[in-house]
Amino acid sequence: MSDKRQQLIETALELFYQEGVQSIGINEVLKVSGVAKKTLYHHFTSKEALVLATLETRNQRFSQWLTVQIAPAKNNQELVEHLFQSLKGWFEDRVEVLGEFRGCFFINTAAEFRDSESEISRYCRQHKSDIKQVIRQQMATYADQPDETLLERICLLKEGVITQAYVAQDMSGPEQAIELLKGR
Template identity: 45%
Template sequence: MDKRQQLIVTAFELFYRHGIHAVGINQILQCSGVAKKTLYHHFPGKEALVEAVVAYRDRNYLEWLDARLARAEGGVPAVIEALFDALDDWFNDRVELLTAFHGCFFINTCGEYGDPEHQVHRRCARHKAAVIARIAGHLARCGLEQEQALALADTLGLLKEGAIVQAHVTGDTQAALKGKALAVTLARL
């Protein structure tokens, strides 16, 4: 891993666990073992590092989600089950790529960057839109019309987000399974 990537991975781990504004540059440098001069060679400041961390998590999460949804065979119900089974694995720390569960990095980050016009907030919003688009794409692959796939993906997205918040805020590690049961029921209506 090169120094730039080492900084991003270390910053992500610290930001995800403690919050972006609670973590200073010196803590990132100490944990990464990278010199301050090297950090500023790659990033002009903490905001640029934050944006790189958001992009890093976005890539990892979307690749993981795509891989999990691509395994679904058996139509729309299989995609729904794959989505919530993937979340269940994440909430219960069975997904090494995503690290230990501390809620949604993008929701947490938006809590720290509340201005919807801020670049970091906008990047998080784009991530959420990309997740819905990915889910819709997998639903369309099962034969749903694009409009139907988007509508169902939007509904599943609401349930997914609620399950994430429930798991994080209350520690309900069964939240994804509860969301799956509800989603499957709704899809039958």
């Protein structure tokens, strides 16, 4: 990947995550990145293409980070504890690779797009599916058949605690989720 392309993605991701996709225009991305408009359009045919590239980058980072965080789990209870304690670290801005916590980039971005069938909305849904698969794969490392009911509950609570942490500024969700899932 070219340095300029990556610079554009990094700048746009930071701006979009901090301010929202619709609030940030291409000119702001160009100004902050210091990249020429011609270069931007050489790499991205539209703002939508740039948004999709930022979603892809964030998806990869989040998936890799989460995979590492839950990898030590040897059973479902440990998985729950690793997952929700890791989320708490993110909420408390202790996860450098994810940056300052501003909620879920995918929820935030999907909320900005009215068309639920747009490529951007579909990518946001795909991210949620990808993360569920990361958790399922970890469950499969210690169980022949991952507990699909538990997986659904974990994913539902995960989304809830992320939203609660950002919207309500209530950081107690991870501990509550661990308690709710204890012994499952």
